[in-house]
Amino acid sequence: MNLVIDIGNTCTKLVAFEDGEPIEEKRIENDEPQKMKDFCKKFSFERGIYSSVIDLSRQFVDIIISLPFSMMELQPGVTDIPIINKYKTPHTLGSDRLAAVIGANYLNPQSNILIIDIGTCVTYDFINASGEYLGGNISPGPTMRIKALNKFTARLPIIERSGSIPEIGTSTETAIRSGIMNGIRYEIEGYISKFSVKYPGLFIYLTGGVDINLHIPEKMRIFANKFIVPIGLNRILEYNNE
Known part of the structure; x- marks a missing residue:
């Protein structure tokens, strides 16, 4: 299973993917990143990806990289894309x-x-x-x-x-x-x-x-x-x- 984190201007969207299909979504406020951990406890994620259109706080980044599976960041102009x-x-x-x-x-x-x-x-x-x-x-x-x-x-x-x-x-x-x-x-x-x-x-x-x-x-x-x-x-x- 994959975790997708889409961080927008007003909120953060967490989506669980299984076999390429979204199976559950949760929205959280950008100032409550600790809620990501609660969402992750519900699934057996193998890997994840996140992207952001805002500058993330150190706390937000620390929580992402502390998740118990590998996370990659989408960096336009750097990340390989299809x-x-x-x-x-x-x-x-x-x-x-x-x-x-x-x-x-x-x-x-x-x-x-x-x-x-x-x-x-x-x-x-x-x-x-x-x-x-x-x-x-x-x-x-x-x-x-x-x-x-x-x-x-x-x-x-x-x-x-x-x-x-x-x-x-x-x-x-x-x-x-x-x-x-x-x-x-x-x-x-x-x-x-x-x-x-x-x-x-x-x-x-x-x-x-x-x-x-x-x-x-x-x-x-x-x-x-x-x-x-x-x-x-x-x-x-x-x-x-x-």
């Missing part, structure tokens, strides 16, 4: 973005794939049918946009992300929420439309912690998969142990 990375600055590539394209390529080899991750940021990453990662784009996520409107204006308030999202806002609260959430939706739909024209038969994976109600033709091959990053990390682990 795809061709054409990103011009591979060492600066987010480990979550790299793992996501590897996971998508593992699930659908020899396919053109667009991966959209909606979380703290909204990221768009593309890997072609030849297994070449060509790059992607990064956009602010909904919470970041809400905070930016408050910070850079004199009177716009912080609002809750969840709530009514009319087509046209009828109050300052709904104007902000609708502007942000509908804006992200239109942005995503625009990317999907453009890539689908350029790459017929395109596969699209949606992941991340934010739900967006997209208006997409049913004929498009769109899949929601919350495990796309862990699947990629597990694939990297297996690749480095083959």
